Amino acid sequence: MIVEIGHFALVLSLSVALVQSVLPMFGAMRGDQRLMETGTIAATGCFVLIAIAFSALMTSYVTSDFSVLNVFENSNSKQPLLYKFTSTWGNHEGSMLLWVLILAFFGALVALFGRDLPATLKANVLSVQAWILTAFLLFILLTSNPFQRLDPAPMEGQDLNPILQDIGLAIHPPMLYLGYVGFSIAFSFAIAALIDGRIDAAWARWVRPWTLIAWIFLTLGISMGSYWAYYELGWGGWWFWDPVENASFMPWLAGTALLHSALVMEKRSALKIWTILLAILTFSLSLLGTFLVRSGVLTSVHAFATDPTRGVFILAILCFFIGGALVLFAIRASALEGGGLFAPISREGALVFNNLFLTTAAATVLVGTLYPLLLEVLTGEKISVGAPFFDLTFGPIMVPLLFAVPFGPLLGWKRGDLLGAAQRLYFAACCALAALIGILAYTGGTRILTAFGFGLAFWLLAGSLTDLFSRAAFLKKGWRTGLARLLGLPRSAFGTTLAHFGLGVTLLGIVSVSSFQEEVITTMAPGNSAEIAGYTLTFDRIAQRPGPNFEAQAAHFSVRRGGVVMTEMDSAKRFFPVRQMTTTESGIWTHGFSQLYVSLGDPSADKQSIVVRIWWKPLVTLIWIGTVFMAVGGVFSLADRRLRVGAPMRGHRKAALAEA
Template sequence: MIVEIGHFALVLSLSVALVQSVLPLIGARTGDQRLMETGTIAATGGFVLIAIAFASLMTSYVTSDFSVLNVFQNSNSQQPLLYKFTSTWGNHEGSMLLWVLILAFFGSLVALFGRDLPATLKANVLSVQAWILTAFLFFILLTSNPFERLDPAPMEGQDLNPILQDIGLAIHPPLLYLGYVGFSIAFSFAIAALIDGRIDAAWARWIRPWTLIAWIFLTLGIAMGSYWAYYELGWGGWWFWDPVENASFMPWLAGTALLHSALVMEKRAALKIWTILLAILTFSLSLLGTFLVRSGVLTSVHAFATDPTRGVFILCILCLFIGGALFLFALRAQSLEGGGLFAPISREGALVFNNLFLTTAAATVLVGTLYPLFLEVVAGKKISVGAPFFDLTFGPLMVPLLFAVPFGPLLGWKRGDLLGAAQRLYFAAGCALAALVCVLAFTGGTRVLTAFGFALAFWLLAGSLTDLFLKAAFIKAGWRTGLSRLLGLPRSAFGTTLAHFGLGVTLLGIVSVSSFQQEVITTMAPGKTIEIAGYTLSFDRIDQRAGPNFEAQAATFSVRSGGVEVARIESSKRFFPARQMTTTESGIWTTWFSQLYLSLGDPSEDKQSIVVRAWWKPLVTLIWVGALIMGIGGMVSLADRRLRVGAPTRSRQRAALAAGA
């Protein structure tokens, strides 16, 4: 009965979404306030209905109701309870239901917290959001119904994919979807503004918080996915340039550009056309990512579906929304005002420079991701575009962008002083030079690129703090007054500093692990030792263990430094009988920001020894610590009241009218 309730709620939510798609839009065109208000009611009600459907599916998983095909294919009664919950979105049908749940959630947030938006803009935004929701509800109900029944019901399920049975998968997909789908609000605002014909600084202020929310979640989601792949897949890498990884990275690049472009539009009423286009392209890249994961055109550990029918359906959705949005943009672009003028050397110019390199980088990743697919369709040839291509194209684009980051906040609006900004960055330049010299000395002058990489990282770290130091005027006003000024700065200033500082931390981790990583691959038996990075690694024993739904071969190692044991590491291989699959569970010892990483390979023919891969990864955790700092920076910016208030409150408007009267 619970399953039927969920299915009925999903069908009913489609009806509500259809109402939301039409009536508020008509109300905005005719000025009918009651019709416009239906958008608020429908958005809230639609979210509640989809939440009921999602809760029904999750209940089926928790209770191991194998009469539901989706539960039978992706769960098992022996699974730990946590993975019964995560199995809900660990498959195509359930993850799409989570997708539309988050889509409806964002629509309901606009409905509930958009009281200060102009009535027509809010109605148009909710209608556009409902168009997207309607399309994906049709997709779920027609091709990916998660509530399909089995008769007779099997006694046991086929188990969740073993590599998805990890705590990381309880966190990664929801975070990623909150980012992916969150950009739909920016898209809806852009289309609503094109329909309404009103695009100004106030519009930019309204769109920035929603874009920032999506960017925060996508940043954290990508970082969590990277770390999950790092420790769960046993390959020792943190980024593979996998097409599905790229599918989440492209909207992040475009979304970062959109954040900076919206800032220029809000402050200077400039870049209006470009900001609208970026809002469209960012969500278009999110839709493209959805297509790549679910169409079956890619084979990846991240991919969910291989059914071509689903791929064609999503491709139609992709063409409809991207094509329709770009067509509307082409019709309206000529009538939009260009906005304020500014000198090339200015804060606006720095942000345009930022946008230029970010969008070019996104285009580079897009070409590298889609070209093999295009070539296979057109010429029938299969090629692989991997890390060498992206390293040689994406990397050089990032160097000038990262070098320019500290300059932006130090330049004035409309017209800036580049020489003055450079003079204020003397300390950052000194830190970068010191890092360059130290690395060259440490490596004997043999790793010039590594030295420049460290210098760039320290340039970013020190440069990001320079803006706050100068705004507080510690040197002129003294430390006590400077501290008081620092605490009085708007939160968005701290958020910007944290985001740029986090970028520097991530770069420091990338350069360090890429340059100084050590690897040892050998066959070890109990009692054997190897040396790596000044540590002695001893293979103590190997045990057979039984888990709730798997059998494990666990190897225990001891780590010694100077003859003293400093850590024990356990790495294992797990066999899941229900799926007939084997996974590798890496053993990791973290000391400060570095890690000793162990992964087991295949056993020898005599079963007395096993292949062991050991890596020493200096400062590797800074990669994800930096992403976390960036996310925290976004949250601090979001807490700035100026960013959360898009227009005067109604009470203030009434007070102003009364004073005028």
């Protein structure tokens, strides 16, 4: 009965979404306030109905109702309870239901917290959001119904993919979808503005918080996915330039450009046309990522589906929304005002520079991702575009951008003083030069690129703090006054500093682990030892450890330095009988910001020894710590009252009440 209620709620949500897609926009065209208000009610109702459907599917998983085909294919009664919950979105049908749930959630947020938006703009935004929701609800109901029944019901399920039975996959998809789908709000605002013909600084102020929320979650989602692949797959890498990894990275690059472009539009009423185009392109890249994962055009550990018929449906959605949005943009762009003028050397100019390189980097990743697929379609030839291509193209594009990052906040609006900004960055330059010289001395002058990378990382770290230090005026006003000035700065200033500082932290981790990691591959039996980075790793014993739905072969290691035991660690191979699959559970010891990483390979022919891969990864955790700094910076910016939706309007109302 619960399953039927969920299915009915999903069908009913499609009906409500159709109402939401038509009536508010029709009311905006006629100026009918009652019709426009239907958008608020419908958006809230859609979210409630889809939440009921999602809860029904989750209940089916938790209770192991194998009469549901989706539950039978992706769950098992012996699974831990946590993975029964996460199995709900650990498959194509369930993950699409989560996708539309988050889409409806954002629509409901606009309906409930967009009270200060102009009525016509809000109505149009909710209608455009409903167009997207309707398309994906149709996709689910027609091609990916998660509530399909089996008769007779099997006694046991086929288990969740063992690779997905991990806490990282409990967190990674929801965060990633909150980022992916969150950009739909920016898209809806852009289309609504093009329909309404009103694009100004107020529009940018309204759209920036929604974009910032999506960017925060996408940053955390990508970071969590990277760390999951690092420790779960046993390969020791943190980024592979996998097409599906790229599919989430491209909207992140475009979304970062959109945030900075919207700032220029809000402050200076400039870059209006470009900001609208970026809002369209960012969500278009999110849709492209959905297509790549679910179309069957590529094979990846991240891919959910391999059914081409589903891919055709999503491709139709992709063409309709991207093509329609670009056609509307082409029709309306000539009627839009370009915005204010500014000198090339200014904060606006720095943000344009930022946009230029971020969008070029996104285009480079897009070409490298799609070129093999297009070539195979056109010629039948299969090629692989991997890390060497992206390292040689993406890296050089990003270097000028990273160098310019500390200058941006130090330049004035409209016209800036480049020499003055450079003078304030003397300390950052000294830090970068000291790091460069230190690495050259440490490596004997043989690793120039490594030294340059460390110098660039310290340039970012020190340069990002320079703006706060300068605005506090510690040297001129003294430490007590400077501290008071520092605490009085708007939260967005701290947000910018934290985000840029986090970028430097991540770069420091990338350069360090790429340049100085050590690797040992050896065959070991109990009692054998291996040396790496001054540590002695001793293989103590191997034991069988049964799990709830797997059998584990765990190897126990002792780590010594100078004869002193530093730690003990386990690395294991898990065999899942139902799926007949084996996974690797890496042993990881974190020492400071560095990690010792041990992964088990295949046993030898005589079963007396096993292949062991050992890595020493210096400062590797900084890669993910930096992304947390970025996300926290986004939260600080979001907490700034000036960037919250409707804050200026509420301020005017309070002033009016006080005057009355």
